[in-house]
Structures are given as structure tokens and as C-alpha cells.
Amino acid sequence: MKLIKLTQHVFIYPYDKQTDYPNIGIIKTDNETFLVDAGISKRHVESIKKAMNLENIKTPSKGCVTHFHYDHSYGMFYWKIPFYVCKNTQKELERISKYKYTLESLNQMIKDEVETPFTAYYIYQEYKDNLSNIKIKTDNFIYNTKDDKFTLSIGNDDKVDIVLINKNTSPHSKDSTWVYVKEDKVIFVGDSCYGDVYNKLKDYSKEDLQDFFTSLLSIDFDYVVFGHQEIGTKQDVIAYYHEHKSRFN
């Protein structure tokens, strides 16, 4: 799989429906690279690194995850770099790190509603050779101890500001981080645009959906990167909002 060059600094390692791999963001500057979401496994991480090599992009020096779900977080261990996470993501990573990662514990995770039969299937597909290769990274930097927003700058002559925004209103997962790349006007919303996977695909409440659009549309972006679908534009979001407005007004 090849990288998609979205803007001057933003590249995407694209999502894959067959393996449930999400879109992975790579923010490249003159001297530093930042990673948005870690992927699911060593195999996934290696294929992202290979695609980066083809574009002469340096290995990331740090990264963040948009939420704790396996397809975004299990790869963290294999990057061997520091990760920024919100408080709730850290809590969830600590919770899932308590499991032993055997076939029995995977079943237990389904019972405990930590995973669903759908996600457990993909985890098993990825790790069936050795489930104990699942290692949860819990030594992370929590960015929202004081504020819901945190800005970090990467690059030297070619500086890019990356704003991490904590959003906990999505029914998909109560630990969302949006990642805004200011100079390139790109926003990553992870899976926060989707419904609750543990509760029969329960959708957003009217209030939370309104909040999702109000928050998103208040940001000055050209492109929005969702977890598991094609990249959208601001015009796409506005059109969707007007089309579905009756659902939450």
C-alpha cells in the first residue's frame, strides 16, 4: 500500500476494509515526523514504515492516538516512540493492559464489552500466530491535564503546529482526540464520527450530534480524515449536515 499525499505536510496510509486498518496520518516536516494513530500490529507498522521509506519520510519521533480501540492503539508498542493520549484513552489502555491476551481472554473481553465479536475477529486474524504479541503501551504522555487543547510544534525551518483536541461526546468511544494540522488545514477526527460499536450501533444523541457538527465546522479546515473511509472536504461535511439536519434539530 502506498501513501497518499494529502497536503504539503500531511500523508495518509490508507484504511483497508478487509483488515479493518484505519487511516494513519503522517505529518512530515524538514526534520521531524509525527504519527496520527499507531495501527494494529507489528505487520501493520512495518508496512507503514515501508511506505514512508518509499517517500523518503523519516520514522516518526512521536505520535498520538485518536482513541484506545485496538486498530488505532495496539501498534503503539511497535513504534518505540512516545505517544500523546488524552486522560480517558490512558485509562482505557490501562484497563485493556490487564488482560492476558489468550483465546480465553479474548472471549472474556467480548463478555466484558471491551471488544465485540466483530473486533475480536479482526484481532484474531491479525495475531493468530501468537496472541501474546499484543502488548499495550501504557507509559504515555497525557496532554489534557490542564486544558482540552494542546499544541505542539514540529519542524525547524518548516514548522507545523499540531493541535490535539479532546472530545468525549462521541458514542463510538468516550476518549476521542481530534488532531488539527494548522498550516495544512487538515483535521483528523478518528472514529468519533461513528456510532457505538458495543451497543447495537446506537447512534449519536441529537445534542451530541449537533455538538459534533458545531465543533467541527467551527474549525478552519479544508480536509477531514475519518477513521475508516475516504477523506472528506469541508464542503462534504456542510452538505451532509444540511442533508441530515432534521435528525438533530
Ligand SMILES: [Zn+2]
Ligand atoms: Zn474505534
